[in-house]
Each structure stands twice: as C-alpha cells, then as structure tokens.
Amino acid sequence: MGRIWKVSDNISTDEIIPGRYNVTTDRAQLAQAAFIEYRPDYAPGVRPGDVVVAGRNFGMGSSREHAPIALQASGIQAIVARSFARIFYRNAINIGLPILVCDELHGAIEDGDSLDLDLATGRINLPDGRTFQVEPLPEFVLKIVQAGGIIPFVQAGNL
Amino acid sequence: MGTMSEEILSRKVGREVRAGEIVIVPVDYVMAHDQTSPLAIESFRKLGKPLFDPQRTIIVFDHIIPAATVQAATLQRGIRSWMAEEQVGNFLQDGICHQVLVERGFVTPGAVIVGADSHSCTYGALGAFGTGMGSTDIAVALATGKTWLRVPETVRFELTGEMGEHVYAKDLALAMCGAIGVDGANYQAVEYGGSAVQAMNISQRMTLANMAIEMGGKTGLCEPDDVVDAYLDGRARTPYEPVLPRDPQYSRVIEIDASDLQPMVAMPPDPEHLAPANELGDVAIDQVFVGTCTNGRLDDLEIAARVLRGRTISSNTRMVVTPASRQVLLQAMERGYIQTLVEAGATVTNPGCGPCIGRHQGVLAAGERAITTQNRNFPGRMGDPTAEIYLASPATAAASAVTGYITDPRRLS
C-alpha cells in the first residue's frame, strides 16, 4: 500500500521544483526540493512506495529533467495522472520513473488515501475494493521502459 | 502529402510518415544550455560514446550568466571542461539560446533541431521542426545524432485581419493560449498561417512560435516564405529547401481575426487566463520586465522605448530590461533605445534570460506583482510562489511602468 499524494490539474515544473533549486544534479538535494513550495509537507512526509495522483497535464512547462528526478528520488513508485505534458512524459520514461495514465482515479480518491499498484498489470486496487486499470503504454515506449530507460535502451543497440 | 511536421519528418526519414507513427529521425543540431547541460553531460557519459558531430553540437550559456552563485559557477566550470574534452564546435554566451541560434543562422527551413529547453519550438518561426526535450533525450541525440518522435497531429491557427494600434504578436499568442488552453495542443504540433502571419517579420513570428509550448505544443511552425529567405540571405549556415504543408489534414483549425484583438494580459496562474488590459481595473505593479526569448528583440525594445520616450517610470514600480542577445543590445544602443529606457528609469541588464526564472537580476518577494513580456506566469517562476505574474506585450508592460499599474498602452496620451 502506498500513500496517495493528490495534486490538481496543470501542475507545472515550476511547482514540482522551482528553477531556483535546479543548480545541482545531486539526487538527494533534488528530492528535498520536490514540491517544496507547492506542497511543503511532501518532501518530509513522502515514503518509499507512495504514489502521486495528478489531474490533467501534469508537468507542464519547462524541459527540466530535475522535475521527474526529484520525484523519483523522493521514493515514489509511480505517478498516475489523467494526462501528462509531453516533455515531462518523455523525461520520466527516459529515467525509468513509471508514469501511468488513468482518467478515473483522480476523481475517485482523496489526498492521504492509500492504494495498491501492480506495475506489471497496470491494476490499481483501493482498500474499499474498487479497482482501476491504467492505459497501456505505446509499444515503442514500453520497450524503453522494459530496457530500464533510454540509456540502457540505446546501449543495447536501439536507435 | 501532409502537415508541415509530416512533410519535414517524411523528408528526414526518407519515406512518407503520418501523424501517430513513431519514427527515428536524424537531427541537424542539438542544443543545451547552462541549466540543462549538467544532467545531459551525466547521461552522455553513461552512454560512453563520442559526440555524433561536434560541429552540430551547440552549448549556450544564457540562464544564469554571469554566474550568480558559487553553485552555478561550479556547474558552468564543469560544462566548460566537458566542452574542451569533447571539442564542442559551437559555444555561445552572448544571448538567449533560441535568439542566438536564429541570429547565427543555425535555424533553416526544414531542419530538425532538438534542444534541452522547452522553448526550442521557437525555431518553427523559420519553418524548422524545433522541439524541446529533457537532458537525457538530448544526451542520446548528442551521442547518436538521432531522436525518436511520435509524428504529431497538428492544430492549425488561421490568423487573418490586421492588428490595430498597440496590438502585437504577443497579444495574438496569448489569445491562442486562451482559445485552446494550456494543454490544447498537448502531443501535437501547432501551425500558424493566414495573412496576419504573412505580414509579420521574423521577430514577431518567433513570438508566436515561442508560445506553442504554452499550449502543450511539440513545435510551432510558420510557413517559410520570402521574409524567411531575406532574413537568411548571408546568414544561413547551410543551403536549405523550404518545406510547406501539402494537402494537410489538421486535427483542428481555429480562426482568429487579429483586427478584433485588443492588448491582452494573462493573469496568474497560467497563460490561459486572459483579460483585455483595459478591463483589469487598478492592478498595482511592483516590477516590470521586458525581455526573454518571447519579447526581448530589437523591435520589442523599440516598442518599449517608444512608449517611454520623454516619460519616467512610476516611483511605485521598478523596471528591468534584458536584451535577448548582444546583437540586440548593440543595435538598441545604436538606435538610442537603451538611452531612452535608461533615462526613463529602467535597469538594463546584460543579454540573457534575465529574471525570467527568478534566479537573479530581479527576483520577486512574497506578495509582489510583476508584469512581464515572458511566456510563463506559473507560481514560483520569478521568485516567491505567492508573487503574481502577469504576461503582456512590451507596449503594455512599458505603459504599466509609466503608471505603476496594469495599463492599456492605448490609454497613455
């Protein structure tokens, strides 16, 4: 079971990690800055296996890869959103952070609820018995994920 | 047969490709800047390959220059030594990446350019497929000269009519964000056509294309024409063959008559929340900023100088002007715009991104309010997350500097 960190529509990369906190590539420092101003309770409270559940267009704005790295380094197992902004989507796939699209989950849960996520099948189970299925990844994207990210994918001779 | 994106990508791939397909595309140039290079270099080193082509690699220092902190300076020192190791062919440190790539003739119609910066869509102003990516994608492109792309569907804007007094490309760009919202073109390309675009110079087209990402767009394309050819004459680094749409199928076509438009302002928290400047009431402003890859070019400074000539900025506010490049600064000096702006009370900074991302040269305090010519007004963008950011044209920004509150430039006598 992971705790749900629920965030709204159109969360920008400036809210995930403001530009002022990007002057490092240190993962631990980036993790501490995740949602630092938008949700100051996030970094101190997040535990390994938690899940961010977002509305539409999560990660809009800048191309900063610090944003998905900060969330990944904070220990979450996945982000489930109604939709993702394009560059954030690619960045998360590239670094091996599972991002899942599910239209119904966001409206069905509250911040602080818990869920059980099976990454292999894309099934989400809530403690009250409700279940949700995430959308399958496009085939090409799935291959990158299965390789463990774009770096091992390229090292294996793809592209 | 297809949209501009389909046509450009088909030519690059050597077969006809269609929206929805995933293709592996050779790229013409790969760009990263001082903020995104460090992570790209880390990923590049993991790949353990040399640069695919040092001459097609471009590193730009623009985001925090001169370095404002020891941390930023240290990262920049690391980038410099990596550039020496890899013998990077193009290192530029005299303006905003998107501006200098265009000025230096790297951007030509039909080219595919990937940049570790979301506003790489700006290159579409000249008919190039420019798109922003994260650092790891850029590392892959640096090592392989290729990238993977899903061929995008296209939202087409038909922009007709003539813009009235003190209405500019920026007002149109904001109106488009308002029309389809901040994710209205997510995963898609944007095309700008129609008589209003044909009448624009390169700078104005860059303002449009720059804000394609503010609708979620992968790129924002204007059709190359003789305005582009004239601009590239003696400037283009390579010969080019323009690519135009051929019997395109668009996912959406939206018409906007520019003659109906008034000076617009985007309100917090994002660029889709719009109001005409003259309907906002008394919104007091602490800081005015004219600059950025959206509106920091010569004609933008000229517009601001024209509004401020013979006037002084309100003592209740402050104004920062950041030319987009050294070339812009030099020309603005020659033409007296800088003199006018400084006389009016503005602080003119060195070329670069300036205060756009709240790192230096004009950071906002809690509860402060700014009007700026940049492209984004997300919370926390320019400093404290409770600071409010309003987006507008250089004319509206300059008029607001005169009065100290948001002002329709047509209302200054």
Ligand code: SF4
């Ligand atoms: S001026 Fe602003 S938007 Fe443009 S590249 Fe610099 S930081 Fe990004």
